Structure formats: C-alpha cells, structure tokens
Amino acid sequence: MSTSTPPQKTLSRIAANRLQKELSEWQINPPAGFKHRVTDNLQRWIIEVNGAPGTLYSCEQYQLQVDFPENYPMEAPQVIFIQQPPCHPHIYSNGHICLDILYDSWSPAMTVSSICISILSMLSSATQKARPPDNDRYVRNCRNGRSPKETRWWFHDDKV
Amino acid sequence: MKLHVEGSGSSQAMMQDPELSSHQSQPQQVSEDSQAPPSTTGADGGSFDCNICLELAQDPVVTLCGHLFCWPCLYRWLQVHSICQECPVCKASVEEEKVIPLYGRGKVGSVDPRTKAVPGMNIPHRPAGQRPDTARHADQHYQHHGFNFMAGPGGPATARFGNITLSAGFGLFPSLFGFQLHGFPETTGLGGTSGIHFGTSGPGSQSSHIHTSPPVVPDQQQEALLSRLLLLLGCFVIVCLLLF
Numbered sequence: 001m002s003t004s005t006p007p008q009k010t011l012s013r014i015a016a017n018r019l020q021k022e023l024s025e026w027q028i029n030p031p032a033g034f035k036h037r038v039t040d041n042l043q044r045w046i047i048e049v050n051g052a053p054g055t056l057y058s059c060e061q062y063q064l065q066v067d068f069p070e071n072y073p074m075e076a077p078q079v080i081f082i083q084q085p086p087c088h089p090h091i092y093s094n095g096h097i098c099l100d101i102l103y104d105s106w107s108p109a110m111t112v113s114s115i116c117i118s119i120l121s122m123l124s125s126a127t128q129k130a131r132p133p134d135n136d137r138y139v140r141n142c143r144n145g146r147s148p149k150e151t152r153w154w155f156h157d158d159k160v
Numbered sequence: 161m162k163l164h165v166e167g168s169g170s171s172q173a174m175m176q177d178p179e180l181s182s183h184q185s186q187p188q189q190v191s192e193d194s195q196a197p198p199s200t201t202g203a204d205g206g207s208f209d210c211n212i213c214l215e216l217a218q219d220p221v222v223t224l225c226g227h228l229f230c231w232p233c234l235y236r237w238l239q240v241h242s243i244c245q246e247c248p249v250c251k252a253s254v255e256e257e258k259v260i261p262l263y264g265r266g267k268v269g270s271v272d273p274r275t276k277a278v279p280g281m282n283i284p285h286r287p288a289g290q291r292p293d294t295a296r297h298a299d300q301h302y303q304h305h306g307f308n309f310m311a312g313p314g315g316p317a318t319a320r321f322g323n324i325t326l327s328a329g330f331g332l333f334p335s336l337f338g339f340q341l342h343g344f345p346e347t348t349g350l351g352g353t354s355g356i357h358f359g360t361s362g363p364g365s366q367s368s369h370i371h372t373s374p375p376v377v378p379d380q381q382q383e384a385l386l387s388r389l390l391l392l393l394g395c396f397v398i399v400c401l402l403l404f
Contacts, residue, residue: 109249
C-alpha cells in the first residue's frame, strides 16, 4: 500500500485555476457513487468510491488518492487506491491501477470526474475478483515508493 | 441600476433594476478576475468554454473536428504531445496550421494577445483564418435583363439581343466603328471599362446602375445618339443575317 508523496512541486497558476474550476463543478454535479473528502489541499484529492449496485463491488467502499502534477492538465494526475484496494484483475495490491487513460492515453480534456467514471466502469465490468497475475513481482519492484506513472504499462485488455 | 456580485467564488451579477426585476433578467458576467472561476458552470453556460482550461476560451480556436480551445492551451498540448498530435477531446488528428481561429466581436483593445507572455513557453500567434474569395454577386444581377448595353467614353459598347451579343467599339470617330457578332450569351466583363451600365427590361422602363468611380452621367443627347446608333446596328445585323 503506497501513500507516499510523489515529488511535488506547487501547482502552476493554470493548474490551480483549472482544479478550482473542477472542484466547483464537482460540488454542483458530483459523479454518481463518488464523494470528495473536503480538505484544504487542492493538490491532493481523497475520493470515496462506492461500488456500483449489481456488480461484484456493490456495497463496498474504497478510497482513491489523486495527486496533481505542477503542469496539470498537460500531465495526468497520479491516481491510486489507498487503504484497502479493491481486488480486481487490473488493480495491484499496492493500489496502482492499470488503466491507459491514467498514463499513455491521458488527454487534458479529461477531468477528475471523468477519471472516476472510468475507474468505476472498470470495477463494474469485472467478472471475477482477482489480483493481476504479475501482482507480487510488480509490488516488489515498487517497494521504494515508485509512482505508477513511472511504470511502463502494457495495456492488453480492451474489455474493461 | 446597481450591480450586485453574489458570493465569493462567483462572478455572476444580476440586474437589480426595479424596472427589470419583474421579469427574469439575463445574468451578466462582470468580473474578469482570473483567480475566481467564472460561473459558466450552470445549465446555460459552458458551450464556449475551452476543453482544456474549462474557462471561457481566450484567443479561441476550433479544430477541424469542431472542438473549441484557447489557442495557448491547445498549442501547449500539441507541444507536450508532439509525437502524436491529436484532439484532446476526440483524438482526431490535429494540424497546427489547420485549426480555425474564431474572431468574435468583443473585448477590443483590452490586451494585445501577442504581448501576453506565458511563463516557460513562447506561444506563437494563432494561425490566421483561411479566407475564401469575396462572393461575386454583381454579374448575376445583370443576367436577368434580356437586353443591355454598356458604354463608356471611348470604350466598347456591348448590346445583347436574346442570345446574341453584339459588341461595338467606337472611339473619337464614331463613323469608323467595327462590330462583332457572338452566337452565345456571354457575361460582359464589367471591370475597368465601363462607367455606366444600363439595364433595360422592356420599353419604357429603364434602370441605370453606376458601377465604378468616378461616375459619368451622360446627357440626354448622348443617350439618344447611342440608342439611334444601336438601332442602326440592329438593322444592319438583320440585313446581314438576311443576306448571308
């Protein structure tokens, strides 16, 4: 489980404005099943996720930690599960998520809200609760608190 | 009239005019404070927000796939993501030179967009619009007339009878004129040669259109002379047609 702080620089003015905007939009219209835990830290959001009803994760609650880089949204935020990560074929036991939009396929038109919806969709489409096959090896390699953004991900499953 | 700014994070203001208070007045954006997020998040706004910074687009450009961005936002993304230049919204390929700038009306003279410095990056001026030629509607107007002729001082005159176009050039010596006969209707070139263009749709109704400057107004005598000359030419043509 990694709650380590990535090497953070303070947000640029553009990033701060954009996050301010996202936060106020979230407050008006939060994505269904998510709750933003109010803090005074704009650069790190803690979001509670409720498993969608009718899926393997219904009535389960998880926590996402979203850390924003200095030049957000040109660069993707770092999104990981903290506390007890859900058991899912694309979620490692250290909370790292194998999801292309968080890395290679990131686009500045995406928002925290759209990331949350993608993650919930990924959870909901699971057919079995299992860890990724290479979980142990990967977690061992990340022991020094490496960010998932430094991982060279290989995205192979297009069904989630 | 009094403007009232509500809340701390909101830059919307409602008209507080007692005369206007009976009906719903339009919210007006007043503050341009960059720190406070503009409240275009309601059900009404957002259509003209940049897809990257989520604010009302500054120096707006639109991609060929129709997605709106601030030019600095899009430029920065295309630099960051230079391996594969694609639209942040729909992933269609985007070429820097092919984005379309939007030229609205407002905010003239606030800050020259070229002088706005972005720290750490030099944003060039957004590409210019691709401007098609001006629509030409002058020629179409005159094709409705069955008979017209144009004459200028010393210039060529063209007369059209149905689908026969007759051109006559006369200069200082009106007796020495040549004429041409065309079998097909031809749009007369208006540029440069004629000062006055007469369009006649029937006997008794005559309209005149002035085309180029300076306008030359012929007197009645010249007009009568021209019409007589034209009648003569017409007769001559008919005779020619009958003989040959």
